[in-house]
């Protein structure tokens with residue numbers, strides 16, 4: 449089976465675009481990715497389009513109505529916050545299977561403001577605030593408190609994640625925010641769901657990201673190996689049964705399963721990874737995933753953040769893009785935006801936030817419900 | 830079909846809260862006869878082991894321990910804050926999520942692992958469109 453490469457990739461600067469349509473937002477990054485590869489929509493043999501909030505509205509075809517209706521197969525996909533990564537992975541699978549040589553994957557989202565989750569009351573009366581909380585800040589707070597229970601992780605350690613990622617975003621012009629948030633500001637921000645303050649919750653933004661994927665033969669034929677990024681592993685898992693998962697979504701096990709499979713597929717270990725873009729939907733979540741991805745031993749995530757090992761310049765920089773906390777989290781776009789970030793570093797084109805000498809990077813997303821996608825990407829040459 | 834629904838007393842907030850006539854309220858789990866997994870609410874098949882038609886009802890205990898919590902300060906409009914969202918492991922099995930009451934919503938006061946008991950009360954005055962009132966379950970600190 450052929451190796452699969454990213455030959456073009458782009459994301460738009462995340463923001464709020466209520467005046468634009470979802471297909472328009474998607475088209476901008478799709479054209480950016482095509483330009484990055486020096487290809488056109490006529491060169492694409494298929495399109496995988498990830499979007500959540502208009503999952504039944506043929507966003508992929510409507511995007512082609514913006515940029516070129518060539519009659520290619522279009523798959524619209526939705527997989528919670530793993531939506532974009534799932535679109536990318538299914539595009540990868542199609543090339544891996546030898547059916548196509550060069551295809552496009554797009555992730556796009558237009559978000560409202562405000563709290564996510566907590567809706568599913570069904571019949572009877574609303575359950576939020578009566579049977580605890582189904583709101584995302586609380587759900588991920590509880591997941592963080594499980595880590596605190598086991599290892600004594602503190603509010604301050606969780607808050608440091610947000611300080612770090614906001615700092616990183618000051619170096620990323622495509623992030624929603626470019627603003628330092630010192631520790632006291634993070635800890636004293638409005639408490640949303642202890643221990644997550646407002647600055648420890650990801651930002652709801654609109655955005656899109658897109659990638660052109662190609663087979664090895666096609667990359668060579670097109671002469672694009674110079675800036676190509678090799679997809680060393682692509683893994684998708686769902687959540688296996690867990691004792692408490694009826695009331696407490698388990699973001700750990702599906703990540704651990706995916707990480708193990710991804711390292712095996714790539715033939716590398718966590719120590720080989722030069723940078724990571726992981727799913728920091730809340731500051732508490734990032735701490736859990738340090739251990740889930742094997743970046744440190746179980747129980748050492750607090751120490752990792754305390755020692756600055758995951759900051760730019762540290763042993764394994766995490767979320768140098770600013771992460772979901774500050775770059776922003778347009779659900780369906782996030783998976784491909786993470787791949788954009790890592791690819792940009794592997795190409796040595798990340799400017800002020802460049803992780804020096806990066807050769808191998810990992811991206812991770814989690815969609816509650818649950819889906820986990822991990823990709824390992826490698827610099828070519 | 831005029832007033833059938835009005836005639837009965839308060840309704841249970843979820844279908845796994847049972848209000849037996851003349852008896853005490855309780856939470857009901859469903860246990861897999863094949864692998865012993867415990868679920869909340871009636872179901873046919875077991876999602877842990879895949880056994881079919883393997884589930885039987887079981888009365889869950891009213892005592893347990895606080896596994897983890899979050900203190901919610903911002904919620905939907907009209908919902909009173911703060912409240913403690915608590916995940917409780919019940920003695921004898923079963924994990925339930927609910928509001929922890931009868932203790933300050935303050936991390937200094939809350940200890941993961943602390944004993945709690947399940948109590949049953951009116952559902953904070955919430956009523957459905959037909960005007961029915963509901964009984965809910967809550968957790969409160971129990972003597973060690």
Ligand SMILES: [Zn+2]
Pocket residue numbers: 861862863864865866875876877878879880883
């Ligand atoms: Zn079973």
